[in-house]
Structures are given as C-alpha cells and as structure tokens.
Amino acid sequence: MILEHLRPMGAPPVDLHIVEGRIARIVPSPRDAPAPVLLPGLVEGHCHLDKTLWGRPWWPNEVGPLLRHRIENEKAVRRSLGMDAAREGRALALGHLAAGTTRLRSHVDIDEESRLTHVEKLLTLREELAGVMEIQLVAFPQSGLLKTPGAEEWVDEALRMGCDVVGGLDPSVIDRDPVRHLDIVFKLAERHGKPVDIHLHEPHELGAFSMELIAERTRAIGAQGRVTISHAFALGDVAPARADALLAMLAEAGVAICTSAPPSRPTPPLRRARELGVTFFAGNDNIRDTWNPYNAPDMLARAAMVGLKYELRRDEEVGWALDTVTASAAKGCGFGAYGLAVGHRADFVVVEAESVAEAVVTRKPPKLVVAQGREVARDGVVEASLRR
C-alpha cells in the first residue's frame, strides 16, 4: 500500500510505503500540487467506554444536583436502559475511529454493581478491535478501593485478566485515607508490573498533598514514566509558585498529567508544564453519558478545546494543542511505535487543511483514516465491515 502526496505535519509532500501495517519508506512526493495534511493516528488519553450513551436515542437528564444523585442515577439508568459496556463502548470506539483516533485509554468501572462485568466485556471489545485500534483499559475503582468491600480483590483480578493500567481516585475525598488508598494502588502496580492512572479531582492543597504522595510512591517503586494523574485540578487552584514546585516534582518523578481542559474550572498550567518537562496530554473524559450530555469522540475537537483553554493562538502554539492528543498522549499512555517515522505503525489521519493549525480548528471530519495500514474511515464514516 502506498499513500501518495500527503504533507506530514504540514511539511512538504511525501509518499508513504506501508508494509505489513508499518511505515516501510517515506519518500518525497514527485508531484507538484496542493496536498492535504497528514497527522499520526490520534490518541484519546482518558475516556469511559462503559459509561457513554453515544449512539443511543436521546436520554433526558433530570438528575438531582448532588454527586450522590449522579452516582445513584448512573446505576439506575444502566439497569433501566439495559446498558451493555461492550455495545456502548463499541459505538464510542468506532466514533473515535471515524474521527481519526487509533489509540485509546479507557477507564473501566469496577464497583459493587458492575464488579468485573464491564472489564470482561471491554476486554472482549479490545480484542475484537485490535486490528484497527489499540485500546488500554484502566481498572478503575469508581466507588473507592477501601469503601467498597471486595474492590481491591476485583482490581487485582482485573489486572490478572488483562487490564493494562491500575486506576485510582481521590484518595482523601472518596476513600478518606490517602495513604492506604495509594499504598494499595502502587502495591498492585508493582505486583502486576503495570502503569498507574489516578483520577484526582481534589482541589487546592488537598489535591497537592495527594500529588506529593503519588510522586513519592512513583519513585519508591521505580515507576517513573509510567504514572499519570488525570485532571490534577489542584495545579490550577494553587498559586503559580506552588504549582511550579509541584510541576518540578512531577517532572522529576516522571508523573504525567492528563486533562480534558474543561471550560468550567481552572486546570493545570500547560505552558509551565511544558517548560518544566512534565508530559501533558488530553482526553475527553465523559462523552454524552448520564453525567454530562456534551463532548464527542473527536480528538481534533478536544485539541481545539485545549487551544481555547490555554489561549494557544499562534500556529506554533496550536501545534502544542495537537501534541496533547498525539505524541504526548502516546508518551503519557505508553503507546509504542508511535508517530510518522519508518518502522512505526501505519496509523494516519488525512485532513483537508493547509496547516496543522487549520487541521485542529477545522470542523470537517478527516478525509481518510488509516489504522495499521488499513483504510478504516472516509469523511467521518467507518468502513462497512466495522459497522453492524
């Protein structure tokens, strides 16, 4: 397979020779004509395949205002709609593929209701889609590791079954014991030799303290480069000098940050994170589910949100926004053989645009998506054999 006359990251046009799903050669294009922009396959750094209502009929949200209402409501809706993590997750994953995402990290609920059913279903989905999409599953104790009897054992079992990453969340706010919660997370990471991704919504100094505990434990087990803090809102709450100190600590401990760049609240400072050497990437988080009707499986749209959130306006800066859903996301999640280079996986997005910056802000679906050397979508529609 040869992909002809494309501009990798907006550079002069090339032809790409693909052999067995990998890039075998990249040679200058002989043609002299306008060419679309070629991007590497996009990376979704944080989503919840088992929570989404994407692709389903509209579900009217009439949930009460408290967190407790939302959690109880989610469980009730799952039952009443007969939600199935494999079916909903498939709809979202294919939506992502249509928009150019070929690698994806999803958290998977493990709680007293779901136990290991979501894990089982999404492990099956992961295998089913393995030829077109690389999916990582995070064993995510949504209702706490300590508060939910059995949760530690289920997470342990999920990792044995094949989940890729140890999850955790808000160790003080949810489990009321940051040390015990994090000690379990890192014990499981060490036992299974797997990376860590912790939801950290905790604000201000409470969240900062959790970050310190996470950095200490990352160093202690030698997991540098394999730990992510998702959201990390505290870094947007504390004073800039304190945020700088925390970022330096995270850089030294090799802890990455993943954000959805929500418009509604302060978020970790992207520019300082880049300057201080912290891997900083993006994910959608909730996409049209019982928590939130917004967002879409579209990483270029997420990159544009990152750009708006951090006022990345110059073309070069818009490239930083794209980086949060491409190279830095692959690095943060540990997806290998990533990027437009010989020997790497032939995962591409072709966008009708004059530049990388235009590719980020355009609202058109990609002209073509290639996954592991195979055409999988055109103009926002996945190929027929993948639909069903």
Added chain:
Amino acid sequence: MILEHLRPMGAPPVDLHIVEGRIARIVPSPRDAPAPVLLPGLVEGHCHLDKTLWGRPWWPNEVGPLLRHRIENEKAVRRSLGMDAAREGRALALGHLAAGTTRLRSHVDIDEESRLTHVEKLLTLREELAGVMEIQLVAFPQSGLLKTPGAEEWVDEALRMGCDVVGGLDPSVIDRDPVRHLDIVFKLAERHGKPVDIHLHEPHELGAFSMELIAERTRAIGAQGRVTISHAFALGDVAPARADALLAMLAEAGVAICTSAPPSRPTPPLRRARELGVTFFAGNDNIRDTWNPYNAPDMLARAAMVGLKYELRRDEEVGWALDTVTASAAKGCGFGAYGLAVGHRADFVVVEAESVAEAVVTRKPPKLVVAQGREVARDGVVEASLRR
C-alpha cells in the same frame, strides 16, 4: 407556505402557516410520526464581521505575545491581504445563516486606520442581506474614544449614517479616563436615541467600578433595557457576594450581560444572573481572525460552550444555554417580533433531534433554516442565490 409536523422547542408536533414572512397560524399536526425539533432563528449577540478571516485561505498566525503586537498585526494583515469588511463580513454572515442564525449584532471597528470605511461597507451588507438576516451594527471605537483623535466625531457620524448601537470599551484601561469615556458614550446614545454595548474586559474591582459608572449613566438617561456590557469579566473575578451586589445593580438598571463563555478565564455567573433577573446572552466574539483561530459561525455550538462553561447538564439547564442564543439574546439586543408565536417573524431552525437539549449538543448542521418565511439553507448549505 406551510411548515408541517415540527416540534416547537421539543413540544408536540404542529404545522405552521406562514403569510408574508410572519407566523399566521400554529395548529396541532394531524400526523402521528416522529418529528424534528423546531427552534426560533438563532441570535448572534456579539461578533466582528469586519475582523474575520472565515472563508479565506488559512492565514498562519505568527503574532508576538503582546496586545500591542496583536493590534498592530491586525492592521498590517488587513493591508497585506487586501481585506474587505463587506466581503469577509458576507462570508461570516452566510456561514451564520447556514447554521440557523437569522439575527446578528456585529461591532464595527472605527479607528484611525478604518475611520468610516468598515461602517460604510457593513451598512451596505446589512441592506443587501435584509431579506434574510437582521443585522445590528455597533459603532465600535476599537482604539479608544479619547486616545484616537477624531473617534468621537466618527462614531457620531456612524450613528447618523445608520449604525444601530453606540459602542465603547474598557474606559480605564484603554482611554485612561472612565468618566470622560462613558460620558461620551452615553451622550451619543441620548443624542441619537440608540442603545449601548460596551466591551468590558477590565478585571476585578476596576471592571466593577466601570459597571457602577455604566449603571448610573443608564439610569440617568432612562436607557434601562437598552444597555449591554459585553464580556463583563469582573463579575467572574470578584467574590460571590460582591458579584451578587453588582448583578442586583445591573438588574435594577436594566443592563444586560453578553458573554462568549471563554474556557480560558472566569466569566459572569450565569445561574446567579438568571436568579437576580439580569438578561444574560451569548455571542462568539472573535471567529477565526488575526486574534484567534478558533470558533465558528454556529450559535448551537456557542450554546454548547455556554453549557460546558456553566455545567448546565440537565435537559432543563441545557435549555438555559439555548436561551442565551435565542430569547435572551433577542431581548438583550432588542430584536423585536422574536420567537415561535403568531404574528412574529417566520425565522426557524429545524434540527434532527429528539429534544432541545439534543439540538444543542448535536454536531449536525440544521436540516432546514427559514428566514422571514423563506427557505435559506439546508443541511448547512445556503441556497444558491445567496452564494456568489
């Protein structure tokens, strides 16, 4: 003309009889079948028709970091690209029409470079599009009223020529004299009997002080219900109790707030503004111009951004987001005969959705747009006679 089987704001289906561009009758639909959602024509509360690069080839942004760089750059780019307020404004206005916007308020630069040229061109565009879109033009002294010799006279002349609204901006930060700046703005408003719309980026207590001056002057000339503060960032900066006091003052003075709901900084509190009776509406502000590559002429997307900014998640709350680009925007701008009622203008947007909330979050262009009783766009494409 009869529009059949549509669900106004998601209510049970009706047929609408249109006579001479107005709604003559609304009767229950006899059919029993799924029907799309009918919304009133959308309202763009704040844009800059003369600044946009929408519809042009990509312009690479390499502007320096300072405000001064951006202002100087904009002028240089206008010259080098041969920008024309009528041509660019037309592209943006038709983009808006394709996405369902039938009423629009645009600020028009009046400065030492443009003087009255943008005003002349956009007044011509306003007339040209009058059959499909109601455009308000704000005489906007972008470089200051006091600092720019001649600006007051040009704004005065622009209002005589037909501009609809007196503009102003940051009276302390730009003109360095809030009282003199605002006295001129309100003197012009009184002289011409026209409403006021002031860009107020000033933060914290400096912006709060400007709001107090604006409220005083609004009452003094009896302009309640005819004054808008655009951005009003200070209301997002001060403590909640202070913001409440300012909002109560604005409600009493009949001063409205317009926001673009930018993800990058705090904004006026929507929920409290609603509770305290302040008219609160939305606009895009910059759309793909030399300041900023983001945004699009799409008021449903802007409503979704309002929803994300203010965490409007329940269907009822998503309706509040839609309100900022429909009824409240029409009220804030003073667009008359607005809404889905007999006698009002036949401006409609038909969206394939099950509910108003889905209409806001869907990313599909409207199925049909009707302006003054005339079909003007289908599936995001304006009719041929309007393109050229």
